[in-house]
Amino acid sequence: MIGGRRAFHALSLAALLVGASCGGDGETQQGGGGNGEEEFPHQVAMVIAQGGLGDQSYNDLANEGLTQAEEEFGFEARRIESEDIVSQGEAVLRQAGQAGFDLVVDLEFSTAEPLERLAPEFPESQWTFMNLPVPGDNITSFVFAEHQGSYLAGALAAAVTTDTSIPGVNAEPTIGVIGGTKSTGIDKFIVGYIQGARDIDPEVEVLVEYSEDFGDPAKGRQMAEAMYEQGADVVYQVAGATGLGVIEAAEANRAYAIGVDTDQSHLSPKWVLTSMVKRTDLAVFQSVEMLANDELGGETVNLDLEAGGVELGPTADAVPQEYLDQIDDLRQQIIGGEIEVWDVIEQGYPDFFE
Numbered sequence: 001m002i003g004g005r006r007a008f009h010a011l012s013l014a015a016l017l018v019g020a021s022c023g024g025d026g027e028t029q030q031g032g033g034g035n036g037e038e039e040f041p042h043q044v045a046m047v048i049a050q051g052g053l054g055d056q057s058y059n060d061l062a063n064e065g066l067t068q069a070e071e072e073f074g075f076e077a078r079r080i081e082s083e084d085i086v087s088q089g090e091a092v093l094r095q096a097g098q099a100g101f102d103l104v105v106d107l108e109f110s111t112a113e114p115l116e117r118l119a120p121e122f123p124e125s126q127w128t129f130m131n132l133p134v135p136g137d138n139i140t141s142f143v144f145a146e147h148q149g150s151y152l153a154g155a156l157a158a159a160v161t162t163d164t165s166i167p168g169v170n171a172e173p174t175i176g177v178i179g180g181t182k183s184t185g186i187d188k189f190i191v192g193y194i195q196g197a198r199d200i201d202p203e204v205e206v207l208v209e210y211s212e213d214f215g216d217p218a219k220g221r222q223m224a225e226a227m228y229e230q231g232a233d234v235v236y237q238v239a240g241a242t243g244l245g246v247i248e249a250a251e252a253n254r255a256y257a258i259g260v261d262t263d264q265s266h267l268s269p270k271w272v273l274t275s276m277v278k279r280t281d282l283a284v285f286q287s288v289e290m291l292a293n294d295e296l297g298g299e300t301v302n303l304d305l306e307a308g309g310v311e312l313g314p315t316a317d318a319v320p321q322e323y324l325d326q327i328d329d330l331r332q333q334i335i336g337g338e339i340e341v342w343d344v345i346e347q348g349y350p351d352f353f354e
Contacts, residue, residue, distance in 0.1 A: 042102040044077040049107040051214035051240030058261040065281030069288035090114035097122035109185040126296040128287040142283035147192030149310030154196030157234040176207035176227035180214040180239035220245030263313035275313035
């Protein structure tokens with residue numbers, strides 16, 4: 001059984017706003033690399049996305065970046081969690097703005113439009129948004145090339161899926177992917193995965209399902225087991241904490257899972273084929289660094305394969321070197337512009353994705 005939710009210092013919204021309005025403990029926190037030589041006179045908050053802290057994926061990796069920034073600059077940030085960030089997102093952002101934070105890092109994909117509307121109301125605050133370009137003089141967007149990393153994950157899955165010399169692999173050209181919700185943000189991963197798989201094997205079947213939940217490992221396990229029963233031997237999870245159940249199912253069925261957002265190989269070293277790592281930690285740390293340097297506002301930072309914003313994590317020991325060499329060659333072709341990976345956010349939906 002994969003471990004449960006880890007404990008983090010995350011405040012309720014009400015407690016957070018009281019702390020912000022009072023200035024924390026009433027004293028200026030120290031910064032300058034954490035050595036106390038310079039003051040870090042800024043208050044920082046981070047809005048946690050669906051799935052919450054403890055998802056061992058997107059939110060947790062972002063939290064690692066914030067923790068690194070706290071240690072580097074010598075301050076204590078606030079983490080804001082909501083029981084239903086999708087329906088409460090605009091209210092959460094508005095209250096964070098009213099609390100007077102100097103920087104609010106927004107991890108929740110569904111709050112892009114509310115943020116664009118309300119950020120001008122709080123011009124003294126800087127906002128950073130992950131995953132989409134959001135216009136605004138006081139908004140800095142960090143956009144990841146999840147489609148590029150997912151292309152490589154799909155290519156590896158397709159290369160492996162009929163190689164019966166690999167333990168746990170059957171002869172059927174069938175792989176799967178489970179998304180957390182039907183949305184362009186998740187489909188950006190899925191379409192890239194399908195394109196990569198079909199560039200390796202045009203006949204590969206890709207099973208696609210959506211859990212409509214980022215925090216239900218039991219549901220993820222049930223859905224993955226159904227895919228394994230249909231002949232898939234690799235299932236990519238793009239579903240946050242729900243995806244932990246996909247990895248459980250892979251281990252139980254002696255088949256493979258592909259992790260997402262962070263390196264999830266430690267959860268099942270033998271049966272996690274690889275992970276599509278999305279460096280939210282880098283983006284969150286850079287948000288604070290740019291705040292310290294007065295560099296935030298009105299721009300988009302692109303974090304693609306070339307910039308190290310996405311990458312494949314460690315691969316299972318059973319993967320032959322020839323496949324790893326093939327994936328590295330594909331990576332170089334993407335960086336060099338020889339392969340263009342479809343981006344549903346920029347291009348809409350392709351004909352090959354129904």
